[in-house]
Amino acid sequence: MKILLIEDRLERKNQFLSIAGISSLDEYSFLTVLRPTELEALKSDIKNRNQTRLNEFDLLMIHKSAFSQSEQEIIRETSKPTVYFSGGIPQSSYTENPDTLHINSKEFYSSNLKNFLEAIAKTGKIELMRLQFGEQWQLNLLLNLRQEITQKINTELESGIFPEDFEALFTDKIMDFEWPTSMASRIENLKINGMAPNETILDDIKSVVTEMINQQLNIVS
C-alpha cells in the first residue's frame, strides 16, 4: 500500500495538521509527502503523459490547485483513486470510475485524516468514506444499502430480480456489520444457494437495515 500526498502549500498543511491535532505524518510509512522541489518534475512527467511515478501509488491525495484542469484530466487517466482537497470546495463529493473524492481542505486535514490513515495501517484497505464522513461512514453504507434494497423490491415487483444482483449487495463490508443472527443466516443461505429473495424477505431485510440505521442515529424504535 502506497499513498502519495501532494501539497504545494506546506505552511498551510502544517497549520491545518496542527489544528487537527496531528503532530506529524511521518509515522505512516506508506505515506509519501511529495517535496516541493519534486513537484515541477512530476508536473513535467504528467505533461508528457509519463505515469511511471504516479503508478507507484495506490492512492493520490492532491491539493487541487497544484495542478491545472488539463493536468487533472491526465491524472484521471491513471484510474487511480484520487482525493482532491481545496479551500474552494464548498461541499464534499464522491464519484466513481475512478474513485474520486473532492473535499474541503479543512475537512481533509482533520481528525478524519488521522482515522483514515490509521485504518489503512490496520486493515491495508482504502476506505474513502472514512475520510469523507468520519465516524458516520458506516451509516452512509447502510443508507446506500437501504436504497438498493428498495430498488430491488420495486424491481422484483415489476419484473423479478436475479440472484447475482442480490448477492452483489451483500459484500463482505456489509456483512461485517452486526446483523441479527437469524437474518445473517437467511442472507448467507440465499447467497450460498444462489437464490433470489422474494418481496417478503427483502422487506424483512429492509426493516433490519432500518433498525441498524436507527441505532446509528440513536433513534429508539
Add this chain to the structure above:
Amino acid sequence: MKFGFIHNDNSTLSRAFADYFDSLKFTANATGDIDRQITEFIENKIALSGVSALFIKVALSPNYLEFLGLRLALHIRFSNKFPEIQTLPIILVSEESYEQLDRMVTFPGFLSSSGLYLSNENIDQVRKFISLLEKGSLKSCESVQELARKINIEPPASYQSHHSIANEWSILRWSELLNVDSRVQPLMTIRENIQSLLFYKFLEVKYPTLEISLEQSFVMQGEGKILYIDDKWNKGWSTILDKFFSNTPQINFRTYPFTFKDKNESEIVAACETEIKKENPDIVLLDLRLSDLDFSLEVDAKELAGYKVLKVIKALNPGIQVIIFSASNKVWNLLETQNAKADGFVLKESPEFLIAGYDSKESLNSLSQQVSGCLSRVYLKEIWILVVQINKVCNKNLLSTKYFAKEIKSQTNAIKYKQLLTDELEAMFEILNTTNKNRFNIAMLMLYKCVEYMNEIFFIQEKRAVAAKLYDGSIIGFYDIKVKIWRKKDETIQIYDTGRKTTVPKKIPLDSLNSTLNKSINLAKKLTVANDNNLENLIELSECRNKYIHSDKNKRAQLRNITSNDILNWLGVITNLIKAW
C-alpha cells in the same frame, strides 16, 4: 400536467410513472464542483422543462449521506434567476423519515418549510402525491425570503481561507457599486464561481441587493501616492481599487504585485519592507492577513503578518499613513492596530457584517473618507524626514565641533539645548499627528521655541551685550551694517554707521537687537544659508508667533491661518541652519 422527477438512476419510479414524470437525471461529474454542476442542471434542464412540480430523490450520488437531492432542492428555492421554478411544490423522495433526516442534514428547518413534502419511495405514496397535485391540493412555497429567514446555511468550510467567500462576496458587491466592467478577469471568474454557490444564492435571497446607484464617483481631496498591500490583490481587489481611485488623478495608486502564496511570515514582512522603501508611499492600504498562518483562528492580532508590516512602516516613518483594509471586524484586531498607530481601519464587506447593517455603500464611503483624511496628513511624512535629519546632525556633528570642546559649561549647555530641541520636534510631530484644531498654531510656537534653543546652543550669552558672539568667537553685527555701538544710560543703544559716517537716528531697545529673530537671521548669514527664502520664513515665523502670543486682540486677529506648508517651510529653515553648522 407534467412533473419533474430528478434522480440518478437510483429509483424505479421514473419507469412506474412514465406517463406523469419528465425524467431528469442528475449525475455529478468528477470535477468536484457540485454547486456549479447543480446550477447548470437547473439552468439547462429544470428551468426548461415546464413542469408544475418536482419530485427529487434526496440522494443523487454514490454516497447517500451527501444528500445532493436536498442540496439541489435548496438551490431551486434560492435561485432568484428562475422565479418560474423557485416556488414549485417539491416532493422529496426518501427512504428516511422526518426524524431520521432531521438527525442527518445540516439545515433541518428546510424540511418543514412550506411547499416541501416528503414521500417514501413507494409507488402508492407517490401516486397519492400525484393525485393531490392534480387536484391542486399541494401548496407552493409561500415565500423564499421567509424560508431564508427561517433556516441557516453555513458558509463553506473554506470561510477563513484564501478562497474565502466573504472576500469574493465583497469583491462582487464593490464591483457592482463601482460599475467595474464585469467581463474583466478575475472578476468574471469570481462571478461565475460565487454565483453558483448555494451559500451565495441564500445570501442573495436573505439580503437582496439594494437598488443603490452610486451616481457620485468618489473624488478625494489632496494628492499622494498610495501603495496597496494585500495577498488577495489579484483576486479582483486591485481592479476594483484602481477604479475607485481613478476619479482622483492626483492620487497615484499602485498595487504591490507580490506572490504571497506559501511564503512564510518573515519573507512577507521583509518583502513588504523592501517594497515600501522602494516606492516611498504616502499612504499604505494594508491587509492584516497576509500569510497562510494568519488564517488560523487562534492567531493573536500581534502575530498577524499585516500587523508586523504596520510596525515596520511606522518604524520607517510614522508619518506614512496606514489604513488597515481587512475582512476582520474583530475589535481586538482594531485595538491592536490602533495601538500600533494605524491611521484608519476599513472593513471589507462580508456577509456576516450584513447582519449588523454594514453595507457596501458604507464601506466605500468609509474608505473614501479615511483616504481623504490621510491625504490631508501626508505632509507628516516630510516632517518626520526633516526631524530625523535634524536628529542625525545633532547626534553626529553638533557636539564634536571644536568650539564646544573649549569650555565645559558651553558643552553642557549645548547638550541640554540639543536635547530640548529634538524633544520639542518630536513632541511637535505627535501634536501634528492628531486632529486637534489648534495643532498648527501649537506647532508654530514649538518651532519658534526650537529657534530659541538653537540660539541658546550657538550664542554665548553675555549680559548687556549689544552684539551677539558665536561660539567660534565671531561677532555678528546686527542689521548687516558696519556699526559702532555704544550703550546709553537709558538702556538703549546708539548706532553709528561707519560706512556712511552717520549716526542711525533711531534709538533701538537693547532687547530688539538681541532678539531671537535677529540672532537667527544673523546666524543664517554667518552660515551662508541666508537666502531670501530662509530669511523670509524666519521673519514670518517670528511675526506669526508674536501675533499669536500677544494678548492684544488686534494683533491676534491679524494672525492668518497657519498651514501644514508653513510648518514644513519653517522646519525646513531650521534643518538648513542645523545642517550648515
